Amino acid sequence: MKQPWRQPIRSWVLIGAVIGNFVGIFVLAGAGAFVARAADPIKIGFGMALTGGLSANGKPALLAMQIWKDDVNKKGGLLGRSVELVYYDDQTNPATVPGIYTKLLDVDKVDLITSGYGTNLIAPLMAIAMERKLTIMGMFGLANNEKYQYPNYFQIQPAGPDPQTSTAIGFFELAAKQNPRPQTVAIVGADAEYPQNALVGARDLIKKFGFKTVYDKTYPPTTVDYTPIVRAIKATNADIVFVASYPPDSVGMLRAAQEVGLQPKIFGGGMVGLQFTSVMTSMGPMLNGIVNYDFWAPEPTMLAFPGVKEFLKEYQLRAEKAGVDPLGYYLPPYSYALVQVLGQAVEATKSLDQQKLADYIRATEFSTIVGKVKFGKNGEWAKGRTLMVQYQKVQGTGIDQFRGPGKKVVLYPEELKSGNIIYPYSAAKN
Amino acid sequence: MVAGLLIGGFYAAVSLGIGLIFGLLDIANIAQPAFVVLGAYMAYVMNDSFGLDPILSGLLFTPVFYVLGAVVYRVYYASFERRGEESLRGLVFFFGLLFIIEVSLSLKFGVDYRLVQTAYTSKSIDLGGVGIAFRYLVPCVVGVAMTLALHLFLGRTFYGRAIMAVSQDRLALRLMGANPVQIKTIAFGVGIAAASLGGALLISIAPVIPSTDRDYIGRMFAITVLGGMGSIGGTLVAAVILGVAESLMATFFGPSWSLAVSFGILLVVLAVRPAGLFGR
Numbered sequence: 001m002k003q004p005w006r007q008p009i010r011s012w013v014l015i016g017a018v019i020g021n022f023v024g025i026f027v028l029a030g031a032g033a034f035v036a037r038a039a040d041p042i043k044i045g046f047g048m049a050l051t052g053g054l055s056a057n058g059k060p061a062l063l064a065m066q067i068w069k070d071d072v073n074k075k076g077g078l079l080g081r082s083v084e085l086v087y088y089d090d091q092t093n094p095a096t097v098p099g100i101y102t103k104l105l106d107v108d109k110v111d112l113i114t115s116g117y118g119t120n121l122i123a124p125l126m127a128i129a130m131e132r133k134l135t136i137m138g139m140f141g142l143a144n145n146e147k148y149q150y151p152n153y154f155q156i157q158p159a160g161p162d163p164q165t166s167t168a169i170g171f172f173e174l175a176a177k178q179n180p181r182p183q184t185v186a187i188v189g190a191d192a193e194y195p196q197n198a199l200v201g202a203r204d205l206i207k208k209f210g211f212k213t214v215y216d217k218t219y220p221p222t223t224v225d226y227t228p229i230v231r232a233i234k235a236t237n238a239d240i241v242f243v244a245s246y247p248p249d250s251v252g253m254l255r256a257a258q259e260v261g262l263q264p265k266i267f268g269g270g271m272v273g274l275q276f277t278s279v280m281t282s283m284g285p286m287l288n289g290i291v292n293y294d295f296w297a298p299e300p301t302m303l304a305f306p307g308v309k310e311f312l313k314e315y316q317l318r319a320e321k322a323g324v325d326p327l328g329y330y331l332p333p334y335s336y337a338l339v340q341v342l343g344q345a346v347e348a349t350k351s352l353d354q355q356k357l358a359d360y361i362r363a364t365e366f367s368t369i370v371g372k373v374k375f376g377k378n379g380e381w382a383k384g385r386t387l388m389v390q391y392q393k394v395q396g397t398g399i400d401q402f403r404g405p406g407k408k409v410v411l412y413p414e415e416l417k418s419g420n421i422i423y424p425y426s427a428a429k430n
Numbered sequence: 431m432v433a434g435l436l437i438g439g440f441y442a443a444v445s446l447g448i449g450l451i452f453g454l455l456d457i458a459n460i461a462q463p464a465f466v467v468l469g470a471y472m473a474y475v476m477n478d479s480f481g482l483d484p485i486l487s488g489l490l491f492t493p494v495f496y497v498l499g500a501v502v503y504r505v506y507y508a509s510f511e512r513r514g515e516e517s518l519r520g521l522v523f524f525f526g527l528l529f530i531i532e533v534s535l536s537l538k539f540g541v542d543y544r545l546v547q548t549a550y551t552s553k554s555i556d557l558g559g560v561g562i563a564f565r566y567l568v569p570c571v572v573g574v575a576m577t578l579a580l581h582l583f584l585g586r587t588f589y590g591r592a593i594m595a596v597s598q599d600r601l602a603l604r605l606m607g608a609n610p611v612q613i614k615t616i617a618f619g620v621g622i623a624a625a626s627l628g629g630a631l632l633i634s635i636a637p638v639i640p641s642t643d644r645d646y647i648g649r650m651f652a653i654t655v656l657g658g659m660g661s662i663g664g665t666l667v668a669a670v671i672l673g674v675a676e677s678l679m680a681t682f683f684g685p686s687w688s689l690a691v692s693f694g695i696l697l698v699v700l701a702v703r704p705a706g707l708f709g710r
Binding site (some may be wrong): 050051052053055056058059092188191217218219220221222223224225227228229231232247248251252255256258259260261273276277278279282284286322323324325397 | 433434532533537541544546563637641645673676680682684685
């Protein structure tokens, strides 16, 4: 005989079992998802100049980041998850940047972003980063945050709180200390973002140090023949010649100076390209005497930073295969340091929360392969550290001479100084 | 002034191929500057590996570039010109070619700046108080020689005259028993062969990267248009005018005006003579 009260109990048991099963399945599925998420890599996304005008720096920068990724993954990754770099070629074209970062964020679902290489490629990223409240690490942008004042932007180039004068400050400070003191200055640069900024800074410093400007002109970046410019500068008989240029014009100006016989007391300043191995090995002794800005040189004072020797060894091992600058003494250490900062912030905060990361990066001094890094105003280095180096005793065009100290002597800042300036320029030529 | 004349000779050398292909054959080969850069890389390789002078390498590679040009034209003809689709699709074809060359160079040589030092780099002579850099003098001499050679080829040889004829009336040429496609293949090959030498001169003057071609596209087409479509001598004259204008502006009024004045000259000339200085 059926017991009427048993029917509802059986039904409830059945319903309970079904619900239990579902709950179990969801819990297990959830746990599975959790396990899967924990195993998912942390994705760092960015665009990078792998082709186009800035690719000579973009590719080495990427290689340095890949070395960091491999180093980190060997040690177990970040937060117990491996690290993956997701990147696209921005073709050195700022117009590609918004599309690349939208895809990275919306389709690839990256956890963190960094900028690609260079001022012009960072500019279009600023609006996206601000709109989405992202923490953004900038790679060698000059004064990108001046007008935005975005608090979550941090920049690895050691330009310091006043980026516009950072390229030239060491140059003019050194010039002012020389005996006999130079009096007149010629400044010249390309009509492009970086040289224009550098020239603005140079003009301020010329006023500050009391020099007299006798030539102040710009030229189109596509100029082929630099001899008319150098002749015009020579006609002014300037004591100091400050040049803000990109690689092709740096080479053009240097060769033209040689051909025209330009002999100021100090020559150089803000010439991009002279730091690249291919340019150094091609120009050879023509570099002697040039006093130029730089960020890294294989001098004892710079090699003392922990981890940098190991990084350079690995970089140089991989560089030939990657078809990039074989020495990597300009951008790569900083590119590595950029992701080092980001990784250290993730580990310290145990989080991928954009705001937590930004707050931590703003408040912390980081130990990196380029030394101690502390960010200050506008996300720039709290204290500027753009080097001023002089090429000395370069002989022939062999690459090996540039691997060790003595060819690119650090003159500025004082705490990293590795030698004395040869003054005037003509004395270093011989 | 002298610097302008010298740089004009160089501009002529890199623009002659465009003058022939765009000016005479009416094919908008926007990949021509990429071939010039390819020529520059070949000169770099020969200089780096064997210490060969870039101009000698440029000469050595002209047959290779000629064949390359002939193949490119045949593909272009079969894919577009034969079907009457040469205008827009042809342009896209050459754009594609430009990118392929650029990317191939990037993959093979990386993106570092490449430059060569020759025996005459950084040396100059003083002629009556005027310093002349060999780095510009040599390309100028080669540029003038190339112009002269091309001028003689077009005016004095059977194939040269046939190229002139195909640019004027393709149908008439066919009626005379000549094959216009064959003639255009030769002309295209010669135009691309000129890029080999142009590239060798380019790397003697300035460092190159795979994307250097983009800096020259505007200038090369401007010179061809200013000189007059189809006029090889006009290309040289236009190149010298632009070179001198750039040089004088750079010396006396500030270099930033150089390009503006050059293109201003182009606009004024086109307003007065729409066919260019020596165009028909």
